[in-house]
Amino acid sequence: MRASLVLSRRDLDFLLHEWLQVEQLTQRERFAGHDRATFDAVVDLAAEIAVEHFAPHNRLADENEPHVVDGKVVLVPEVAAALKVFGEAGLAAGTLPEELGGMQLPQVVSKAATAWFQAANVGSSAYPFLTMANAHLLLAHGSPEQVETYVRPMAEGRWFGTMALSEPQAGSSLADITTRAERCEDGSFRLTGTKMWISGGDHELSENIVHLVLAKVPGGPAGVKGISLFVVPKFLPEGEGIGERNDVVLAGLNHKMGYRGTTNTLLNFGEGVHTPGGRPGAVGWLVGEENRGLAAMFHMMNEARVGVGLGATALGYTGYLHALDYARTRTQGRPPAGKDPSASPVPIIEHSDVKRMLLAAKSYVEGGLALGLYCAKLVDEEQTAPTPDERAAAHTLLEVLTPIAKSWPSQWGLAANDLAIQVHGGYGYTRDFPVEQFYRDNRLNPIHEGTVGIQGLDLLGRKVVAGGGEGLRLLATTIGATTARAAGTEWASFAEDVDAAVARVGEVTATLWSAGDPDATLANATVYLEAVGHVVVAWLWLEQVLAAGDGTGDFYAGKRAAARYFQRYELPRVGPQLDLLASLDRTTLDTQPEWF
Amino acid sequence: MRASLVLSRRDLDFLLHEWLQVEQLTQRERFAGHDRATFDAVVDLAAEIAVEHFAPHNRLADENEPHVVDGKVVLVPEVAAALKVFGEAGLAAGTLPEELGGMQLPQVVSKAATAWFQAANVGSSAYPFLTMANAHLLLAHGSPEQVETYVRPMAEGRWFGTMALSEPQAGSSLADITTRAERCEDGSFRLTGTKMWISGGDHELSENIVHLVLAKVPGGPAGVKGISLFVVPKFLPEGEGIGERNDVVLAGLNHKMGYRGTTNTLLNFGEGVHTPGGRPGAVGWLVGEENRGLAAMFHMMNEARVGVGLGATALGYTGYLHALDYARTRTQGRPPAGKDPSASPVPIIEHSDVKRMLLAAKSYVEGGLALGLYCAKLVDEEQTAPTPDERAAAHTLLEVLTPIAKSWPSQWGLAANDLAIQVHGGYGYTRDFPVEQFYRDNRLNPIHEGTVGIQGLDLLGRKVVAGGGEGLRLLATTIGATTARAAGTEWASFAEDVDAAVARVGEVTATLWSAGDPDATLANATVYLEAVGHVVVAWLWLEQVLAAGDGTGDFYAGKRAAARYFQRYELPRVGPQLDLLASLDRTTLDTQPEWF
Incomplete structure (x- = not known):
């Protein structure tokens, strides 16, 4: 499989360097051994191994699912072979400290590398990524002896x-x-x-x-x-x-x-x-x-949930790239104006509705990738920002963004996979094309590591009220700094829409918590989660076009088109959702189980 | 499998008799041999055969897909056995005239019977339903000799x-x-x-x-x-x-x-x-x-597309019923208010978010069933209404509703299947429960018999402008008659919302067609289709609660709850969609293929 069908290196470069400017992290002690070249080398290595060793058996592993023979689990041998290459490349210990044999990479760079594997073969990549999450938890909460006993062999890829x-x-x-x-x-x-x-x-x-x-x-x-x-x-x-x-x-x-x-x-x-x-x-x-086990587990949950969201984005992303490739090569039909049956059929990417589907998918997967990398960088900030205040602020923002980083790509990455099937038409529904597998694979993400409903309760029931609402206030301030930069630019109207939506989220949150009845407050927590998620991603689209500046060429034109799409087609969805929430609607609460 | 997990006989009775009053069709010559008892007997027979002979091999046929041995297609033998029972029961010829051995049933009753098979086993049921569509086309356009040669053996279930x-x-x-x-x-x-x-x-x-x-x-x-x-x-x-x-x-x-x-x-x-x-x-x-082949094919396309939509509804419906059953029996967690960890876990149907998912699914599948049966009855009206004007009006209304009847359940029935998985949590993602298959099966429906995009072009590009816009005018008048009946009832605000949406659809349609550029008019035809679809289903929910009148008991309470859900959570979605359309947005048109 071509690398360009797995993930977009160009987009990753834009997000990591032009937008998040991750090279600045190398000014911090933990990452001082790195520079842009080593960051890029890791992403290159990940892309190469993902494309060469993971993508080729993605369908094979799907068609030959694990089974038990004589009490042992049998997988297709390609899985072990790919994981051996992964381990030998040192990727199992990307973010671990050097003294444990790790690369001591920032989370944000590690997650960019990770996304290649999730896009290429989410099934095989789960083994090392679960191992990493496990190692991080032991590193944070285990005794030195536990770290030595368990984390070291995991870092070496042996356990x-x-x-x-x-x-x-x-x-x-x-x-x-x-x-x-x-x-x-x-x-x-x-x-x-x-x-x-x-x-x-x-x-x-x-x-x-x-x-x-x-x-x-x-x-x-x-x-x-x-x-x-x-x-x-x-x-x-x-x-x-x-x-x-x-x-x-x-x-x-x-x-x-x-x-x-x-x-x-x-x-x-x-x-x-x-x-x-x-x-x-x-x-x-x-x-x-x-008796402090759940707190320890939740300490690492932010990272794990951001990882699930990134996996959902990666699956959506590869589906989008396949749909794009298909839409550019498949010819069929003609646009409505001046329709001439004797003219040659056009590539289907020229049809408005196909462009609409591709723009939607692009806005979901590039928006999701921006969200995931932004949150991964917050993990780095939380751990390595120069001052305690900055670290605390990063923690607060990450807390409030985590349920969104988990659930939003699970919903919209899956929507991108759905659109990828639709762009392919009947072919997309067959197993001769990979998009149906991406869709099936991605359907897990709204379920595991906390369902969508659990994320909604986490956001509205905990995160936006914790610390007297400081999480939501900090989010609003952070977004406000972005929209202020957009004033006077061609993105001023988008910034105004985002500002209005953020203000409305604040009002609605206050209304919900003034209900005086947690059942009523939380009855539509999932709707709240969806609405706030769309506002956050709208903000990140604004961030992206501001980072694009007056860059010329197709890549930047594409960013602007997707941002316009998100402003015009997606952000307005939140209006009715916030109206519903503001009304403290009791439809679900008042419906009795026996009425169904 | 229990019949109550396949489809709701109570809901079918409500829709057929309390709402559509199908028994009145027996006053017409073609259906004079029938009465309510014969209609009900056919639906009973269908339910019995679907549950006893189709549902049991639904998973088996999924796991053992057709393959070719020595040039012949091999299916699991249960398919042929089920179809034999189906044919011998005379169901292959439900709507065909008596002189061909048919039951001469109204379409609306036949479709109610059909839905049982689509819900029980959509894969096996496709064979006879494609055969019926074929027979109807030959009956309408074939020569008497072709009818005798081909339709008779199809009616007998032999071909x-x-x-x-x-x-x-x-x-x-x-x-x-x-x-x-x-x-x-x-x-x-x-x-x-x-x-x-x-x-x-x-x-x-x-x-x-x-x-x-x-x-x-x-x-x-x-x-x-x-x-x-x-x-x-x-x-x-x-x-x-x-x-x-x-x-x-x-x-x-x-x-x-x-x-x-x-x-x-x-x-x-x-x-x-x-x-x-x-x-x-x-x-x-x-x-x-x-050279008139497409017209002949399209003559039957309304019926075929309504049939696809009903199949999508049926799959969504059975998924919903399985989710409901699971939610009533699975215990987990406790509601937020007065949360006491030592209290017993509650059936998950008591959680607001689960009720929200079930209400959403209920509103989609019962709304979709109402839509499908309403359109099936329009086929009957088109063919047998007493006066030419009534037949012409039924034809006009059916023309405009067909793309919606095909696409709306394909989108929202699938959404119901998605929710059914989510209600089941991890179990729903396994093949030990049937809901994942319903989801995979239903994903075909937005593709075949004209994709969603094709339906959008059909609605906005043809159906609402045909005859000087008479289709949309008739739809508005028809809806207006319903909303007028709601005035002064507890449903007055719902009726006002529907009226406002219908008026806005009219304005937006005029704006779109005033663009003077078919590419611009049709650029967002799919968005138009989605918006009009939601307005139509909102109307049909209003129809249902008006038909329910002041009926007491859980069934009617459930209808009212689902209608309120649709008014408050679903209908408002169309606001931003119609705003976008009114702006003649050119985002998709202006995006160049090379920008992706």
């Missing part, structure tokens, strides 16, 4: 990691998990329970699998306040390698509509199949403090 | 039929078809060419397959004015059975994302594999007049 939160009876409701962790005399714990939806939960791709597991220590508080975090490896560590088999057993593989290259598992902990140390129960060690 | 329009190089652009039909001395034709996307194009399910083929007679006018219609059977008829093999050859099966139970084929005509009568070329006979 993989998972995040084991959900349970069959408690998907989004972590308060209801029942996995138990009983303390042993030696300070370790024995875990018993069942975890569901664990991606990468079992396979033969790595020497070991490091599960980070949420569980409850008996006697702790009810609900989320009694959740602790444990590291539970498939094989107990021994020296620098592995020892005894732990009692973590594959209980089943989930058969999905898409994302099939990633094993998704039901895991039993402490079922008694293995008896490590001669005793029943899966051996685990507490990470961080007891 | 199946197809519609062969598209070609690989000319999907939506029929002007560019290149299949040639050369006249022979005996009045027959010999066809040569390739047809693409032919559903039911080859299989071993029936004794014969009757293709209705669009082709060009050499020397005719260019473009669509040179298209003629031919009947081209797989086996030449002989007596009441079949004779020599015709030269129609399966060139390939398309492998689709969904709708897999229906073979979808590439067919070669006149490839020379068979030489009927000792000569090359596929033997065909002209149906209707030469």
